[in-house]
Each structure stands twice: as C-alpha cells, then as structure tokens.
Amino acid sequence: MKISKKTAQVKMFETIAVLVVFFVLIMFGFMFYTKIQKGSFEEAREENLILKAIDTSQKISFLPEFQCSRDNIQEENCIDMLKLDAAEQVINKNKLDYVETFGFSRVYIQEVYPSQDEWNLYDLPKQEDKGKISTQFPISLYNPLTDTYSFGVLFVDNYR
Amino acid sequence: MDLIKKPKTKAQFSIQFAWIFILIAGAIILIFFISLVYKQKEISEIKLSATVLSQIETILTGAGLSPGTVNLIDMPETQMNFICDAEGFSEFSIKGTSLTKATPVQVVFAPDTVQGKRLITWALSWDTPFKVTNFLYLSDLNTKYILINPNYEVEKDFPEEFEPSIKSSLDGIQTKGLNKIRIVYFNSQPDMLPEQMQSRNLDVSAIQVTPGTVSFYKRTKDRQGFELEGSIPYIDMPSLYGAIFSQDLTFYECNMKKAFKHLNHVSEIYAARESSIEDYFLTHPTVQDCHIYYHNKIQDLVSDSANCSQDIRLCISSIDVGAIKDNQETLIRKSCPLIY
Structure with a gap:
C-alpha cells in the first residue's frame, strides 16, 4: 500500500511538473512575442516621425503664411522670404495655434545660395530630451524686392 | 473482503480525483488562452480604429489642400461624429471607439454625424482678399440638401455629388433612406413641414439666406414647423456654404x-x-x-x-x-x- 501511495504521489508530481513546464514555455513564448512586438513598434514609431516630417514640409509649402503668390495665384514649391521675416515673429507669438500643424518639432530654414540667412520659424521641444530625427528638404526662396530666387534648405527636427 | 473493497474504493477515489484535477487544470489553461485571444482582439480593434482615424485625417488633409475639388471617398461603414462648440473645442471621432482627433485649426463644416460607406468632401479657398485657408465641407449620401429658390450662383456652384434638390416648395420630396435633411430657403420664410418630414427618426433643419445674413432654424417640438435658433452675418460665398453644411449656429460660429x-x-x-x-x-x-x-x-x-x-x-x-x-x-x- 505504501508503494502504491508513493506511485500515486509520483504520478501526481509528474502531472504537475508537466503543467509547470507547459506554462513556463508559454511564458517564454509570450515574452519573446512581446519583445518582437516592441521592436516593431519602435520601428513604426521612427517611420511615423519621418512621415510626420514630410507631412510638415508639405504643409509649410502650402501654408499661405509662407507660400509665394502673385496677385493671389499661388506658386508651388516656393517660399516668400519677406513672409518668412514676419512669420518668425507671428508664429512664435501664437505658438499654441501652430502646435497642431507642427507638433513637437523645430522648423527652420537656411538659405544656402547666394546668401546664408536663417529663419527659426518654430521650436517646441518635449519636456524629456529623447533626441530627435532631423529631415531636410530643398526649397526655393523668392525675394519680391529684387524679384530673384535663392536656394534654401528646410529643416524639420521631430523630437522623439 | 475488506482487502478487496479497499483497492476498489481507492481506485474510484483516485480516478475521481484525477478527473477533478484534469477539469481544474484544463479550465485554467482554457481561461488563459481565451483571455489572451480577447486581449488580442481588443488590441486589433483599437489598432484598426486608429488606422481608420489616421487615414480619414489624411484624406481630410488632402481634400483640404485641393480647393475647388469634390471628392467621393469610399471607406468602411463608419459613423464619424463632429464637434465644434461655443468654447472653441473642436474634434472628430469614430463612433464606438474612444479615439478622437482634435481639429483646433482646420475649418470643417459638417453635420454632427456623418455615416455610411461614402464620404463626400468639397474644398473651397477662402480669400479675403488673399488666400487664408481652405474651407472643407463634408457630408454623406444619407443627408439631403433642399435648396428652395436658390440664386443663380448657388445653383451653378453647388456640387452635384451632394445630390441637391432645387425646388420652389417642399412638395414631393422623398425621404426614404435619409437620416438628415437640410432645407435652405433663399429670401423666403421656412414653411410648415409635410408629413413625411415630421418623422422622429429624421433630423430636419433649415436655414434662411438673406443678403448678408443667414438665420438658423431647428424643428419645433411637435415636428411640424421651425423655430428660429439665431441669425449671423456671412461675408462671402464660402462662408455661406459653410452655413449650409454646418449642423447648427454654434457649429458654424465656432468654425x-x-x-x-x-x-x-x-x-x-x-x-x-x-x-x-x-x-x-x-x-x-x-x-x-x-x-x-x-x-x-x-x-x-x-x-x-x-x-x-x-x-x-x-x-x-x-x-x-x-x-x-x-x-x-x-x-x-x-x-x-x-x-x-
């Protein structure tokens, strides 16, 4: 009777051990899956930040605050330099109204040729500094006073 | 005799105990996997709603960048809710989800709910006299626009995609399949409503357009006529169209x-x-x-x-x-x- 009791106990422990191993394997599988998901989420987030930068640059190209126009006919892919001078102040004075457009980013334009002017249009960093993704776009800058065009670069730094 | 009985009882006991153990362990395993499946289903639904919301936002942004165009957009059967209130709070959301998208800057004139498989968008440039922004007008195929004696400009410009009815009275208007009706009276007072427009399930509203002013009307409690909600000036055609597409006076004023x-x-x-x-x-x-x-x-x-x-x-x-x-x-x- 003692032997059969022990046999029964061993059988019981065997079953419990199988279940424990089973759940441990499930747990490992789940942890592995979560780690993979986390990795792909991070990748998607980075991709979204770059897409957001492209989205911001497109918006800037079409905003009446920056876009070149002649008698209210909009010129594509052109930014008016005199508007930039004024927009610097107007946007920084009304930053809250542009948060939805630019988000947590720094937007600035550098003239590359023939001069080297710079305009800081918008800057709203996050409280925690986790770095940023910087994207650059070539743009055409128009000076209505001299009726001439220059080359410039639009920088959009999206804060992570 | 006792020796024979004991093993039999023991065997019965151990078998029963084994089955109880199997049931408990099996139940725990099943509960674990079922809860995992439900959690994944919840996550997938939230992911899908977020994707739909993001795509709708992209569509609205794109539509807003192309003034003078009308777009018919096919989408999953959804109901979108639009809010723009007296405090300036403005957003849209998808019914049945907690996902919302704030629209503090975009000027979107729409009914409070837009539903169905097809979204109609129309964008106009607002110039005063230089371009300021694009106005976006939204609707669906379940909303009817009835223009009573419109002027030539409205009759010519109002897009056919919204399937407007241009009439001199409300006689003969079919309401089958409609959720909302907007009646626009040009220089005349709102009439009593015909019987088919008195249904509780139909959202009927009206505006009266006179030179420089638009008056908003809502249906009376007995649903037979209209009572004045308020009047507000408008300065040009894009803002007049905004009044036509807005759910009510507050929505229009907010935008x-x-x-x-x-x-x-x-x-x-x-x-x-x-x-x-x-x-x-x-x-x-x-x-x-x-x-x-x-x-x-x-x-x-x-x-x-x-x-x-x-x-x-x-x-x-x-x-x-x-x-x-x-x-x-x-x-x-x-x-x-x-x-x-």
Missing part, C-alpha cells in the same frame, strides 16, 4: 472663429511684408515712386479679424477688403511689387 483667427495671423504677416516693401523703396527709390502706393490697409484687417475671432457678430460687417484690392490694382498698374 468661422477659427477661420478669422487664421486670417489674423496671415494678415499680420502680409502687413509686415507690405511695411518691409515700403521701407525698401523709401531707401531704394524707383522711377515709378513705388513707395507712395503702399497704404497699409491690411492693418485694419489685422484688428478686425482679431475682433471677429472673439465674436463674429460684432465685427463681420466691418471687414472691408475693397481698399486692399484697389491698392493691389494700383500696384499692378505701376509695376511695383504686389501686396499679395
């Missing part, structure tokens, strides 16, 4: 305030630009004496638009773009750099 706020920023930039041009020509005189033709009329627009963004009823009649347009025409004739 117009957003528009005037944007006008304030853009006109400030143009005013500073004009000053820069004038200062330049003061120090760099030209044969045409360009500097004498810059009169800074945009400065009035800056202050008027600032007032309008707070309360549009008080200031809208003071918005005058004629002087700016005249100034522009003078500069064109003199071949001087233009104001806009």
Whole structure:
C-alpha cells in the first residue's frame, strides 16, 4: 500500500511538473512575442516621425503664411522670404495655434545660395530630451524686392 | 473482503480525483488562452480604429489642400461624429471607439454625424482678399440638401455629388433612406413641414439666406414647423456654404472663429511684408515712386479679424477688403511689387 501511495504521489508530481513546464514555455513564448512586438513598434514609431516630417514640409509649402503668390495665384514649391521675416515673429507669438500643424518639432530654414540667412520659424521641444530625427528638404526662396530666387534648405527636427 | 473493497474504493477515489484535477487544470489553461485571444482582439480593434482615424485625417488633409475639388471617398461603414462648440473645442471621432482627433485649426463644416460607406468632401479657398485657408465641407449620401429658390450662383456652384434638390416648395420630396435633411430657403420664410418630414427618426433643419445674413432654424417640438435658433452675418460665398453644411449656429460660429483667427495671423504677416516693401523703396527709390502706393490697409484687417475671432457678430460687417484690392490694382498698374 505504501508503494502504491508513493506511485500515486509520483504520478501526481509528474502531472504537475508537466503543467509547470507547459506554462513556463508559454511564458517564454509570450515574452519573446512581446519583445518582437516592441521592436516593431519602435520601428513604426521612427517611420511615423519621418512621415510626420514630410507631412510638415508639405504643409509649410502650402501654408499661405509662407507660400509665394502673385496677385493671389499661388506658386508651388516656393517660399516668400519677406513672409518668412514676419512669420518668425507671428508664429512664435501664437505658438499654441501652430502646435497642431507642427507638433513637437523645430522648423527652420537656411538659405544656402547666394546668401546664408536663417529663419527659426518654430521650436517646441518635449519636456524629456529623447533626441530627435532631423529631415531636410530643398526649397526655393523668392525675394519680391529684387524679384530673384535663392536656394534654401528646410529643416524639420521631430523630437522623439 | 475488506482487502478487496479497499483497492476498489481507492481506485474510484483516485480516478475521481484525477478527473477533478484534469477539469481544474484544463479550465485554467482554457481561461488563459481565451483571455489572451480577447486581449488580442481588443488590441486589433483599437489598432484598426486608429488606422481608420489616421487615414480619414489624411484624406481630410488632402481634400483640404485641393480647393475647388469634390471628392467621393469610399471607406468602411463608419459613423464619424463632429464637434465644434461655443468654447472653441473642436474634434472628430469614430463612433464606438474612444479615439478622437482634435481639429483646433482646420475649418470643417459638417453635420454632427456623418455615416455610411461614402464620404463626400468639397474644398473651397477662402480669400479675403488673399488666400487664408481652405474651407472643407463634408457630408454623406444619407443627408439631403433642399435648396428652395436658390440664386443663380448657388445653383451653378453647388456640387452635384451632394445630390441637391432645387425646388420652389417642399412638395414631393422623398425621404426614404435619409437620416438628415437640410432645407435652405433663399429670401423666403421656412414653411410648415409635410408629413413625411415630421418623422422622429429624421433630423430636419433649415436655414434662411438673406443678403448678408443667414438665420438658423431647428424643428419645433411637435415636428411640424421651425423655430428660429439665431441669425449671423456671412461675408462671402464660402462662408455661406459653410452655413449650409454646418449642423447648427454654434457649429458654424465656432468654425468661422477659427477661420478669422487664421486670417489674423496671415494678415499680420502680409502687413509686415507690405511695411518691409515700403521701407525698401523709401531707401531704394524707383522711377515709378513705388513707395507712395503702399497704404497699409491690411492693418485694419489685422484688428478686425482679431475682433471677429472673439465674436463674429460684432465685427463681420466691418471687414472691408475693397481698399486692399484697389491698392493691389494700383500696384499692378505701376509695376511695383504686389501686396499679395
């Protein structure tokens, strides 16, 4: 009777051990899956930040605050330099109204040729500094006073 | 005899115990996997709603960038809710989810709910007199627009995609399959409603358009007629269309305030630009004496638009773009750099 009791106990422990191993394997599988998901989420987030930068640059190209126009006919892919001078102040004075457009980013334009002017249009960093993704776009800058065009670069730094 | 009984009882006991153990362990395993499946289902639904919301936002942004165009957008059967209230809070959301997208800047004129498999968007450029923003008008195929004796301009410009009914009275209007009806009276008072428009399940509203003013009406409690909600001025055709597509007076006013706020920023930039041009020509005189033709009329627009963004009823009649347009025409004739 003692032997059969022990046999029964061993059988019981065997079953419990199988279940424990089973759940441990499930747990490992789940942890592995979560780690993979986390990795792909991070990748998607980075991709979204770059897409957001492209989205911001497109918006800037079409905003009446920056876009070149002649008698209210909009010129594509052109930014008016005199508007930039004024927009610097107007946007920084009304930053809250542009948060939805630019988000947590720094937007600035550098003239590359023939001069080297710079305009800081918008800057709203996050409280925690986790770095940023910087994207650059070539743009055409128009000076209505001299009726001439220059080359410039639009920088959009999206804060992570 | 006892020896024979004991093993039998023991065997029965151990088998029963084994089965109980199997049931408990099996139940735990099943509960674990079922809860995992439900959690994944929840996550997938949230992910799908977020994707739909993001795509709708992209569609709306794209539609808003193409003024003068009408788009018919096929989408999953969804109901979108639009809010723009008296405090300036503005967002849209998808019914049945907690996902929302704030629209503090976009000017979107829409009913409070837009549903179905097809979304109709129409964008118009709002110029006062320079381009300020694009107005976006939204609707669906379950909303009917009835224009009573419209003027030629509205009759010509109102897009066919919205399937408007242009009539002289409400007789013979079919309401089958409709969720909302908007009746637009041009220079006439709202009528009593025919029986088919008195249904509790139908959202019927009206506006009356007179030169310079639009009056919003809502259905009376007995659903037989209309009572006045309020009147508000409008300054041009894009804002009149905004009144036609807006759910009610509050929605319209909220969106117009957003528009005037944007006008304030853009006109400030143009005013500073004009000053820069004038200062330049003061120090760099030209044969045409360009500097004498810059009169800074945009400065009035800056202050008027600032007032309008707070309360549009008080200031809208003071918005005058004629002087700016005249100034522009003078500069064109003199071949001087233009104001806009």
